[in-house]
Every structure is written in structure tokens, then in C-alpha cells.
Amino acid sequence: MVWVRGRLASTVSLSSTDIDLCQPESVDALRGVLHENDSLVIISALTPDKGKDVGTCMRNIQMGKHFSTTLEHSHCGHVVYIGSDAVYDDNANPVQETSCASPTGLHGLMHFVREQMLKHVVQQTKVPLMILRPSLLYGAGDTHNGYGPNRFLRLAKEGQPITLFGGGEEKRDHVYVKDVSRVTGLCLRHRSEGILNVATGSSVSFFDIAQIAVRLSGTDAEIKCLPRSNPITHRHFDITANLKAFPSFRYTPMEFGLSETFKHLTRVDR
Known part of the structure; x- marks a missing residue:
């Protein structure tokens, strides 16, 4: 949240x-x-890389119980x-945003x-609540190394093969992490x-993301394909609500975001 911290009068990161x-x-402690x-x-x-089991889900819900309890007894502005x-x-x-919330996994369930x-809680306290639901994220500082842009960039940088499920034809909407900070900042403002x-x-x-990663790396990293075990699924978003809420906001084009992420990876490893 560096973008947010640099544009607000005072922030405390916990x-x-x-x-x-x-x-x-x-x-x-939070009330204090x-x-x-x-x-x-x-x-x-x-996050799912820390566990996808019931125990992890319940720990996340326990967190929700605790910060919700805090807000029941501590009035804040937003x-x-x-x-x-x-x-x-x-x-x-x-x-x-009007699509039915019907999570098929425990991670989505706990967020819901x-x-x-x-x-x-906010129905009782009358505090304005903004819920942001980001799609898949990529960018500097990622610690998950999940299937997608960050892993592909790391592998390509080392000249190691990038392995795709099927032909990598599934399409997803990936968001540059700095854009999440920028949207958050607008919501706060x-x-x-x-x-x-x-x-x-x-x-x-x-597949297209893997190709960009190899091109940015300048290596001969190979793109390999594994036999597909699950049906092909795509995810697309209608961002009309984004455009109405923040008309002048523009998301970072993927190729530029990947380039910036790769530059960060290169600097970190020097």
C-alpha cells in the first residue's frame, strides 16, 4: 500500500x-x-498458499470475528x-458487482x-463500508508464487521452463498490485x-502471459504444456461500475505492469 501511504496525511501499518x-x-489491541x-x-x-483446508478457513473467519468485534465497540470514520x-x-x-455471490471454494467462502x-456491524454503527473484490493480482513483492504472471516471470528470468495447464488457453483478468492501492486510495479519499x-x-x-514473460527476460525459457485435467474456464469482468465510480481512473496495461514487475525482480536479485 505504498501508493496509499504516500498520499494520506498519516498512516499506520500493522x-x-x-x-x-x-x-x-x-x-x-486494535481498539487501542x-x-x-x-x-x-x-x-x-x-492466503491459499498457506492452506486450503477447513482449519485455515476457520482461522480466517476467526480473524473476521475479531476485527468485527473491534468495530462493534470502536467507532471509526470509514x-x-x-x-x-x-x-x-x-x-x-x-x-x-450484482453477480450472485456463490463461492465454490473455502477461500471465497471465508471472504464472503x-x-x-x-x-x-456497520448496520448498527452507521460507519461507511467499502468492499473491494480484486481479481488475480501480480506485481512486486509477491510471496505466493502461484500459477500466473509472477511465477512465469521468475522462471523466465532464470531460463527455466514455464509449465502451463493444457495449452494455457484459459483467460483471466490480472490486476497490477499498484492499481489496487490506487483504487483503495480513491475509496479512502x-x-x-x-x-x-x-x-x-x-x-x-x-499462454500469452508466458510469452510476454519470456520476451521480457531475454532468455530461451521453454513454454511447456501439461495434459489438462479440468475443463477450460475463463473469467471476464464488466467494469461499468469502476468507470462510473472513478471515470478518470485507468488500469495499468498488462505488458507495462509485467515489465515493471520484471525490473523489480532484476533489482532485487542484484
Whole structure:
């Protein structure tokens, strides 16, 4: 959230080392740093690379219980919750904010449950709540190394083969992580409330992303294809709500975002 920090009067970033939201005592700890006119941005979650089991899901819901309990007893000025487009059915196309929330996995389910917790609380406290649902993210600082742009760039940089499922023909809407910060900053500035998907409106195949990664790397990294075990699914977004909310905002073109990410990877490894 560097973009946000650089444009707001005062910010406090809290990691799990500062306040562990999995622990009950986090309620009092968070209340101790939250003031009446503060805006609270919630991005805390155990991501799927940390576990896709019921236990991980329940720990995430426990976090939701604790920050929701905090908000029941501490009035702040604004809440922004950064969740995930995983709350939508995998077959929803094109995805809109009005699309039915019908998560097919535990990660999406826990985000939906946490959204409902927050909605319940702010109905009582009358604090404006903005729920952001980003699509797949890429960019500097990624620690997940999941299937997609960040992994492809790392592999290509090392000249290692990039392995795709099937022919890599599945299309997804990938969002540059700095754009999520920029959208968050706009929501904070306007004290926005409601639900907004964070997506570019342009879906690109994994094969095309792999090709860009190899081209940027300047290596001879090979693109390999594994036999497909699951049906092909695409995800597209209708970003009309984005355009109406922030008419002058423009998402970073994928090739430029990948280039910036690759430059960061190169600097880090020097």
C-alpha cells in the first residue's frame, strides 16, 4: 500500500507481528490504536498458499470475528475491506458487482462470511463500508508464487521452463498490485461505500502471459504444456461500475505492469 501511504496525511501499518488477529486479545489491541475519525483498511488473510483446508478457513473467519468485534465497540470514520473475486461462482461471466455471490471454494467462502460480518456491524454503527473484490493480482513483492504472471516471470528470468495447464488457453483478468492501492486510495479519499470489483475489464490467456514473460527476460525459457485435467474456464469482468465510480481512473496495461514487475525482480536479485 505504498501508493496509499504516500498520499494520506498519516498512516499506520500493522502486521501480524504487531497485532495477531487470530488471537482474542487482538480486539483490545486494535481498539487501542483505532480513533474516531480513522479509516481502517483490512487486508489481513491467510492466503491459499498457506492452506486450503477447513482449519485455515476457520482461522480466517476467526480473524473476521475479531476485527468485527473491534468495530462493534470502536467507532471509526470509514472501513475498507479488501476481499476477493473468489466470492463469485467460477462460471460467472461476465462478473459484475450484482453477480450472485456463490463461492465454490473455502477461500471465497471465508471472504464472503467476513463481508457479511462487517455488513452486520456497520448496520448498527452507521460507519461507511467499502468492499473491494480484486481479481488475480501480480506485481512486486509477491510471496505466493502461484500459477500466473509472477511465477512465469521468475522462471523466465532464470531460463527455466514455464509449465502451463493444457495449452494455457484459459483467460483471466490480472490486476497490477499498484492499481489496487490506487483504487483503495480513491475509496479512502471519497469515503466510498458499497461493493466494487477491482478488475481491468481485459482478460488475457496464460499462454500469452508466458510469452510476454519470456520476451521480457531475454532468455530461451521453454513454454511447456501439461495434459489438462479440468475443463477450460475463463473469467471476464464488466467494469461499468469502476468507470462510473472513478471515470478518470485507468488500469495499468498488462505488458507495462509485467515489465515493471520484471525490473523489480532484476533489482532485487542484484
